[in-house]
Amino acid sequence: METSDDRLSAGRAIWAGVLGVVAAVAVGHLVAGLLDANASPLLAVGNTAIDLTPAAVKDWAIATFGTADKAVLLTGMAVVLLGVAALAGLMSRQSPAPGTVLAVVVGALGLIAVMVRPDLGQLSILAPLASLFAGVGVFRLMHRLARPPVESADRRRFLRASAGVVAGVGVAGLGGQLLGDRTDVEGSRAAVGALTPAQPASPLPPSADFLPRTPRFITSNRDFYRIDTALSVPKVRAEDWALRIHGAVDRELTLRYADIRQMPLVERTVTLACVSNEVGGDLISTSNFIGVPLKDILQNAGVKPGADQLFSTSADGWTCGTPVADIMDRGLLAIGMNGEPLPVEHGFPARMVVPGLYGYVSATKWVVDMEFNRFADKQAYWLNRGWSQRGPIKTQSRIDTPKGAVKAGRVTIAGVAWAQTRGIAKVEVRVDGKDWLPARLATEVNLNTWRMWELDVDLARGERTVECRATDRTGYTQTDAIALPAPDGATGWHSVSLSVE
Numbered sequence: 058m059e060t061s062d063d064r065l066s067a068g069r070a071i072w073a074g075v076l077g078v079v080a081a082v083a084v085g086h087l088v089a090g091l092l093d094a095n096a097s098p099l100l101a102v103g104n105t106a107i108d109l110t111p112a113a114v115k116d117w118a119i120a121t122f123g124t125a126d127k128a129v130l131l132t133g134m135a136v137v138l139l140g141v142a143a144l145a146g147l148m149s150r151q152s153p154a155p156g157t158v159l160a161v162v163v164g165a166l167g168l169i170a171v172m173v174r175p176d177l178g179q180l181s182i183l184a185p186l187a188s189l190f191a192g193v194g195v196f197r198l199m200h201r202l203a204r205p206p207v208e209s210a211d212r213r214r215f216l217r218a219s220a221g222v223v224a225g226v227g228v229a230g231l232g233g234q235l236l237g238d239r240t241d242v243e244g245s246r247a248a249v250g251a252l253t254p255a256q257p258a259s260p261l262p263p264s265a266d267f268l269p270r271t272p273r274f275i276t277s278n279r280d281f282y283r284i285d286t287a288l289s290v291p292k293v294r295a296e297d298w299a300l301r302i303h304g305a306v307d308r309e310l311t312l313r314y315a316d317i318r319q320m321p322l323v324e325r326t327v328t329l330a331c332v333s334n335e336v337g338g339d340l341i342s343t344s345n346f347i348g349v350p351l352k353d354i355l356q357n358a359g360v361k362p363g364a365d366q367l368f369s370t371s372a373d374g375w376t377c378g379t380p381v382a383d384i385m386d387r388g389l390l391a392i393g394m395n396g397e398p399l400p401v402e403h404g405f406p407a408r409m410v411v412p413g414l415y416g417y418v419s420a421t422k423w424v425v426d427m428e429f430n431r432f433a434d435k436q437a438y439w440l441n442r443g444w445s446q447r448g449p450i451k452t453q454s455r456i457d458t459p460k461g462a463v464k465a466g467r468v469t470i471a472g473v474a475w476a477q478t479r480g481i482a483k484v485e486v487r488v489d490g491k492d493w494l495p496a497r498l499a500t501e502v503n504l505n506t507w508r509m510w511e512l513d514v515d516l517a518r519g520e521r522t523v524e525c526r527a528t529d530r531t532g533y534t535q536t537d538a539i540a541l542p543a544p545d546g547a548t549g550w551h552s553v554s555l556s557v558e
C-alpha cells in the first residue's frame with residue numbers, strides 16, 4: 058500500500074507525462090520515417106481530423122489562416138497533447154495507472170487514425186504501435202524514478218534518465234524527419250529538366266494585364282495559390298509514378314512518366330479557381346500548363362458510353378469526380394507549369410487540369426488512378442462534406458486596386474474578371490450605387506483565362522463604395538445575390554470601401 062508520502066510532486070508528475078508524450082511522438086515519427094512519412098501518428102491524426110472537419114469549419118480555417126492553416130492545426134494539436142500529458146501526469150501522482158490509461162487511449166486514437174487513412178499500407182500501423190509502447194514505457198519509467206528522492210542518488214538518477222529521454226527524443230525525431238525526406242523528389246524533378254511543348258501556348262500580348270494595378274497575367278509558380286488536404290505533401294518520384302486507367306473502359310492502361318513525356322506536349326494558358334474563394338478572394342491564379350490532352354490518352358483505353366464520371370485518386374487518397382464530357386472536351390494531364398516540371402506542392406509528377414471547373418471537381422494533384430464509372434456509383438472526397446457534385450466556375454469579378462485610402466480626384470479602379478469557357482464580354486464599375494460605367498478590358502488571351510480591366514473615375518472626398526460586375530460572352534451578368542462558397546461557389550458583387558482624402 059502506498060502512503061501519501063509516496064506521492065510525486067506536481068512538477069515531477071507533469072514532467073513524466075510530458076516526456077512520455079514527446080517520446081511517443083518522436084518514436085512514432087522515427088518508425089514512420091522508415092515506412093511512410095504520413096504514418097507518423099501526429100500527422101495521421103491531423104490528416105484524419107482534416108477529413109472529419111465539417112466543410113464550413115474548413116472554409117473558415119482557409120479564409121482565416123490561408124495556407125498557414127496546417128501549421129495552425131499542428132500547433133493546436135501539440136498544445137492539446139501537452140495539456141493531456143500534463144493532466145495524465147497530475148492524475149498519476151499516486152499511481153501511474155490513470156496516466157497509463159490516458160496514454161493508451163491517446164495512443165489508440167493514433168492507431169485508429171493510421172488504420173483509416175486511405176493512403177497508408179497495413180505495415181504503417183507499426184508506427185502508432187511503437188509510439189504507444191514508447192509513450193507508456195517512458196511515462197512509467199519516469200514515474201518510477203520520480204518517487205520523492207530520499208537520497209541525492211535518486212535525484213541524480215531521475216535527472217540522468219530525463220536527459221537520456223530528451224536526447225533520445227531529439228535523435229528519433231530528427232532521424233524520422235531525415236528518413237521521411239529521403240525520397241528525393243526534388244532530385245527527380247530536377248532530372249526531368251525543362252519542358253518544351255511541341256505545341257506552345259500563343260505568346261502573351263503585352264496588353265494582357267494593367268500592371269501594377271492588376272496582378273501579373275501569368276502567376277509565378279511560387280505565387281500560385283495552393284489548396285489541398287494533405288498535411289505533408291505527397292512525395293512521388295517521376296520514376297516511381299504510374300497512372301492506372303480502369304473501370305468502364307475497353308482496355309485497362311497503366312502509364313509511366315516516360316510514356317507521357319514521349320507524347321507530343323501541348324501548352325495551355327488556364328486560370329484555375331477554388332470553389333472556396335470568397336467574393337473578392339485570391340484563391341485564383343493563371344499558369345501555362347504543359348501536358349497531354351486527356352482525350353489523346355483515353356483514346357487508347359476506349360471509354361464506354363455509359364460512363365459519365367472520371368473518378369480520380371491522388372497518391373494521398375484524395376478523390377475527385379469530373380464529368381467525362383468536360384474531360385474529353387478540354388481535360389489535360391499536366392506535367393508542367395510555366396516551363397518547369399510541376400512544383401511538388403502543385404502535383405508533381407502529374408495532375409489534372411480542366412478549364413472551367415473548380416479545382417475540387419477537376420484538378421487532382423499527384424494523380425495515380427483514373428476510374429470511369431457513373432456519378433451515381435461513387436462519391437468523391439468533397440461530396441460527403443456538403444459540396445455539390447458539379448462545379449462549373451461562376452462568372453465573377455474582383456477589384457484589386459486601389460484599397461483603403463486614396464487622394465480625391467481622378468482614380469484608376471482596376472481588377473480581374475473571369476468566366477472560364479465562356480469568356481468575359483464586359484466589366485462595369487459603379488461608385489456609391491450610382492450608374493454602372495463600362496471598364497476598359499485588357500486583351501483577351503483565351504476564354505479559359507481571367508481578363509483584366511480598369512476604369513478612371515472621379516472620386517470626391519469622403520467614404521466611397523466601389524463595386525464591380527462582369528458579363529460573360531453568353532450575355533449573363535453576374536448576380537448580386539450573395540451566396541457563400543458552399544455548396545458550389547460564392548456569388549455577389551465585390552465591393553470595396555475607399556477613404557477619399
Ligand SMILES: Nc1nc2c(c(=O)[nH]1)N[C@H]1C(S)=C(S)[C@@H](COP(=O)(O)O)O[C@H]1N2
Nearest residue numbers: 282283284285286331371375416417420422
Ligand atoms: N490530391 C489533391 N488534389 C487536389 C486537392 C487536394 O486536396 N488533394 N485540392 C483541389 C482543390 S480544392 C483545388 S482548388 C486545386 C488547387 O490546385 P493548386 O494547389 O495547384 O492551386 O487542387 C485540387 N486538387
Ligand SMILES: [Mo]
Nearest residue numbers: 331332416417
Ligand atoms: Mo478548391
